[in-house]
Amino acid sequence: MSEKINTYTVTIYTENNIGLLNRISAIFQRRKINIESLSASESEIDDVFKFTLVVNITEHQMEKIKGQIERQVEVIKAFYHTDEETIFTESGLFKIKSELLFEEPQIQNIIKDSHARIVTVNREFFVLEKSGRRSEIDLVHRELKPFGIMQFTRSGRIAVTKTEMPISTLLQQIKDEQEAAFAKA
Missing domain, CATH: 3.30.70.1150 (ACT-like. Chain A, domain 2)
Known part of the structure; x- marks a missing residue:
């Protein structure tokens, strides 16, 4: 029995580095998955950017892709949500x-x-x-x-999620740690 294909909104929080979008899209391309929609913007945290992608795939595929995306050095965190979980x-x-x-x-x-x-x-x-x-x-x-x-x-x-996203707290902690490390150097 095959898994159900869902529409997922994928949110990727990243550093702003040249070539990252190309590498992220290559992850989908290698699996022959079409990106239906793509937008990029600043996030709620200074110097952290947000890619929002829409794909139609199974949850199993989405889990694997999320892991591959998060292995990219510049990616801070990736999330995926169904249409019912987002505005x-x-x-x-x-x-x-x-x-x-x-x-x-x-x-x-x-x-x-x-x-x-x-x-x-x-x-x-x-x-x-x-x-x-x-x-x-x-x-x-x-x-x-x-x-x-x-x-x-x-x-x-x-898109934004209907539920609270702990990413803002996580991103602020990462930023604070980076600033502290920079101050020590």
Whole structure:
């Protein structure tokens, strides 16, 4: 009997070093696992960065990959969570010809019904921003497509866990230890 494939949000706390993202993605590539989404940002701790990836794999695969990720020197800690354990969102930007905003009432309905917001308007185009679940952004994309989308981009998932993450305490302890060691040197 095969294991169930789940969607996991993988959070990796790291030092900010060149080439680390390449090595992390290679871990997935070697196992022929597609990264569905990727974002990188600062974390809640100074000088600690956070990669957020989304993958569809079994828990057994996820456990093995987590171990490989944590073996990377610059990785402080990696976690994975199911969709039910996280609060997450993505964002999509849609660039559309400006004339359609005023000539096509359906466009205004799409904006209103989807709770999208207009980011900018000029003579040639306007830009809509829609944040939410991937399915919500996909719906807006399908509805706008017949009118002609000049450009479209979607962000990677950003996420926080529903439960408390002990990582903040752990990261602060590591930082304090590093500063103490540096002060002694």
